[in-house]
Amino acid sequence: MTPEVKAFVESYKFxxxxxxxxxxxxxxxxxxxxxxxxxxxxxxDLKKQLNHDRCPKCNSKNIK
Structure with a gap:
C-alpha cells in the first residue's frame, strides 16, 4: 500500500x-x-415502521 493510500484510509476512518x-x-x-x-x-413498507410487528394503521399483529 502506498503512503498516500495509507494516509487516506487512516484519515477516513476517523x-x-x-x-x-x-x-x-x-x-x-x-x-x-x-x-x-x-x-x-x-x-x-415494514422497514419504514418503528414497530416491526404491528400494522401502523390499526396496530394489529396480524400482518403477512
Whole structure:
C-alpha cells in the first residue's frame, strides 16, 4: 500500500458519523419489505415502521 493510500484510509476512518434517529435510519436504508395487514388491508413498507410487528394503521399483529 502506498503512503498516500495509507494516509487516506487512516484519515477516513476517523470521520464523524452524522447523528440520526432510528426513524431516519429506517427511512434511508434497505426499504421495500412490503407487508399487508390481514385485519384492515393496509399495505405498508415494514422497514419504514418503528414497530416491526404491528400494522401502523390499526396496530394489529396480524400482518403477512
Amino acid at each position: 470521520k464523524p458519523m452524522p447523528d440520526m434517529t432510528i426513524e431516519e435510519f429506517f427511512k434511508l436504508y434497505n426499504h421495500e419489505m412490503w407487508r399487508t395487514c390481514s385485519d384492515c388491508g393496509e399495505h405498508f
